[in-house]
Amino acid sequence: MSADRPRIALLATGGTIAGAAASRTATGYQAGVIGPQALLAAVPELADVADVQAEQLFAIDSKNMSDALMLQLARRASELLAESGVAGLVITHGTDTLEESAYLLHLLLKSAKPVVFTGAMRPGNALSTDGPANLYQAACVAASPAAAGLGVLVVMNGAIWSARDVGKQDAAALHAFGSPHGPLGRLAGSSPRFYRAPSRAHTLHSQFSLQRLHALPPVGIVSAWAGMSAAPYEALAASGARGIVHAGFGAATVPDHLLPTLRSLRARGLPIVRASRTGAGPLPCTSDLQEGGLLADDQNPLQARLLLALGLAHGADTAGLQELFMRY
Numbered sequence: 242m243s244a245d246r247p248r249i250a251l252l253a254t255g256g257t258i259a260g261a262a263a264s265r266t267a268t269g270y271q272a273g274v275i276g277p278q279a280l281l282a283a284v285p286e287l288a289d290v291a292d293v294q295a296e297q298l299f300a301i302d303s304k305n306m307s308d309a310l311m312l313q314l315a316r317r318a319s320e321l322l323a324e325s326g327v328a329g330l331v332i333t334h335g336t337d338t339l340e341e342s343a344y345l346l347h348l349l350l351k352s353a354k355p356v357v358f359t360g361a362m363r364p365g366n367a368l369s370t371d372g373p374a375n376l377y378q379a380a381c382v383a384a385s386p387a388a389a390g391l392g393v394l395v396v397m398n399g400a401i402w403s404a405r406d407v408g409k410q411d412a413a414a415l416h417a418f419g420s421p422h423g424p425l426g427r428l429a430g431s432s433p434r435f436y437r438a439p440s441r442a443h444t445l446h447s448q449f450s451l452q453r454l455h456a457l458p459p460v461g462i463v464s465a466w467a468g469m470s471a472a473p474y475e476a477l478a479a480s481g482a483r484g485i486v487h488a489g490f491g492a493a494t495v496p497d498h499l500l501p502t503l504r505s506l507r508a509r510g511l512p513i514v515r516a517s518r519t520g521a522g523p524l525p526c527t528s529d530l531q532e533g534g535l536l537a538d539d540q541n542p543l544q545a546r547l548l549l550a551l552g553l554a555h556g557a558d559t560a561g562l563q564e565l566f567m568r569y
């Protein structure tokens with residue numbers, strides 16, 4: 242342990258950053274098979290940045306992430322952040338559901354210390370893998386006092402994103418992540434440069450907490466398609482969903498033939514939040530708000546699902562749920 246380097250914790254959960262392919266050019270690979278010590282060993286330059294203590298929490302392909310695992314991740318992250326010697330936290334995660342885990346922790350963690358998610362689009366042994374550079378830059382951000390108090394961050398391909406509005410927008414490119422509002426900052430080599438800060442509530446200013454939160458209530462998403470049927474709504478309601486996010490067309494619109502179904506589900510006590518399947522844009526208020534309809538503001542359907550689930554878990558009523566979408 243060095244007196245002049247901060248100590249940061251690395252929590253490994255699997256993903257492509259910990260993936261290995263049969264050869265340097267193979268397209269198929271297995272995610273989550275390289276342990277955190279090997280990830281660190283691939284980036285000896287980390288020793289210039291921080292003392293890194295690593296632990297493996299999961300070793301999964303993040304397509305297998307679940308609400309229960311996300312809560313487990315939030316709990317372990319919370320314990321590590323409570324350690325006085327830990328200055329910041331890096332979480333390695335598969336990119337496929339990284340934005341969901343990052344947003345849940347953004348709403349739940351009670352710490353101003355930097356928390357930085359990162360991953361990779363190419364496995365560790367691929368030609369021009371991005372994992373080591375992403376891990377290095379994530380550690381640079383986690384070790385930086387400038388990153389404190391900004392909520393949970395995502396570092397990928399030289400950009401620093403807020404967990405509030407980042408999303409995976411490309412299945413293959415190294416610049417896979419984006420946000421309608423742009424990055425909070427960029428890295429000049431090892432130096433994080435921030436250009437803006439999140440204005441919506443998070444972490445220390447969030448009303449949500451891990452205490453007494455044992456599970457998230459089931460909330461599903463139905464994506465609209467031209468000519469869609471009501472079947473997915475009825476199926477979700479029958480499966481015991483406590484809320485539904487409607488990923489609607491454009492400004493989160495609902496086809497006319499579906500309105501009676503949504504009204505009837507709302508009358509049965511099932512909140513329906515309208516988000517846009519475009520994933521961006523502040524939604525205009527429409528008359529269904531008077532009837533108990535809910536609007537996700539600009540949140541994409543994935544993030545709206547988590548906020549709705551947390552609101553329900555904390556006992557928010559319809560008006561309270563709508564307020565959440567304007568506050569977070």
Ligand code: SIN
Nearest residue numbers: 256257303335336337
């Ligand atoms: C995963 O999400 O675990 C696999 C894909 C990736 O990390 O890019």
